Amino acid sequence: MADSNGNTGLMLKAGYPLGRGFDAAARLNLQHYLFKDLLGYELHPNIPVRSSDSNFRVADIGTGTGIWLTAVHQKLPSAQLDGFDNCVDQYPPKEWLPSNVSLQALDICEGIPEELLGKYDVVHVRHFLLVVNDDPLILLKNLVALLRGYLQWVEYDPSSVYTDRIDPDLPRTATEEFLATIKSRRNYDWVAKLPEYFEMTGLATSVSASYPVPPGMRMSFTYVQLLAAEELSLVALDNSGPESSGNVFRRLLNAVFEESKSGVSMVWSARVCVGRRRS
Ligand SMILES: C[S@@+](CC[C@H](N)C(=O)[O-])C[C@H]1O[C@@H](n2cnc3c(N)ncnc32)[C@H](O)[C@@H]1O
Numbered sequence: 001m002a003d004s005n006g007n008t009g010l011m012l013k014a015g016y017p018l019g020r021g022f023d024a025a026a027r028l029n030l031q032h033y034l035f036k037d038l039l040g041y042e043l044h045p046n047i048p049v050r051s052s053d054s055n056f057r058v059a060d061i062g063t064g065t066g067i068w069l070t071a072v073h074q075k076l077p078s079a080q081l082d083g084f085d086n087c088v089d090q091y092p093p094k095e096w097l098p099s100n101v102s103l104q105a106l107d108i109c110e111g112i113p114e115e116l117l118g119k120y121d122v123v124h125v126r127h128f129l130l131v132v133n134d135d136p137l138i139l140l141k142n143l144v145a146l147l148r149g150y151l152q153w154v155e156y157d158p159s160s161v162y163t164d165r166i167d168p169d170l171p172r173t174a175t176e177e178f179l180a181t182i183k184s185r186r187n188y189d190w191v192a193k194l195p196e197y198f199e200m201t202g203l204a205t206s207v208s209a210s211y212p213v214p215p216g217m218r219m220s221f222t223y224v225q226l227l228a229a230e231e232l233s234l235v236a237l238d239n240s241g242p243e244s245s246g247n248v249f250r251r252l253l254n255a256v257f258e259e260s261k262s263g264v265s266m267v268w269s270a271r272v273c274v275g276r277r278r279s
Helices: 022-039 067-075 137-145 173-184 194-200 215-236 245-262
Strands: 057-061 080-085 101-105 120-126 147-156 162-165 203-212 264-267 269-277
Touching (some): 022 215, 067 080, 147 194, 173 245
Parallel strands (some): 057 120
Antiparallel strands (some): 147 269
16 A cells, blocks of 8 residues: 555554544454454463452453453452553443452553552453564563463464455455555564563463454454554544545555455454463
8 A cells, every 4th residue: 555655554653553432442342242252251261260269360451441351250250350551541430340340540561560560360461463562572571570370362363364255256455455554564473472472571371372263253353453444544644635544544444345245354363372470
């Protein structure tokens, strides 16, 4: 994709590139349910939990709307469930949260407050593709500092995405261009290498699993990804004129949508990594 200045790929403005309004909140919540269906769990079954122990503590980092913790509450009604995000705009009122769920402000890239060090039996992080800048190591060290137990990291894995189509003659130019464009500005190799990064930060990797989106869920995943990409175009691209990068990118999204209706699909996989703190 080239804009009016001849730039290819996505030149993103600085800062978090997605929205934080009601549409972004609805997208996150929908994506949560899609992931729940895809994975079949919120917490990987290999992670030992103590459902009736009020000293069992779970942290969700970059919690967004807090929906993952609200779902975990149903399985762990006695545990202390803490959500952290550097932006609190999508948090529900605390009066409407279960009493064992608390949502607070924290920038995980900054230092960790003393009182949180080594306090969590489980730390969960999900959908940080646009937060990590090529190298997850600094972030991972801060996540590990929170731990006394298990880290679960859930991510779309751009290294394994490909296009599929119901008929080999169907055009898939837009879908391929979309994938090439989103991969072109960042290095996402770290997702497939998460187990190596886990080992580097003192975690013993106990799970590294890939969950390809099955055909019956492809359209739903496509819609959610197009929504996220549209948000990104409005927040982080240049929308100053009809041929600026935001408008050009949104035309591409509509072309991907048209291709998907005729039977062309991106096939994404989710990667789940679970690691246990060694000491
Ligand atoms: C794509 S959303 C995912 C939200 C949630 N994890 C989920 O799966 O529904 C990424 C979240 O990370 C948060 N975030 C970005 N940078 C952060 C940072 N440095 N510290 C804490 N949270 C951050 C964003 O505000 C946003 O809520």
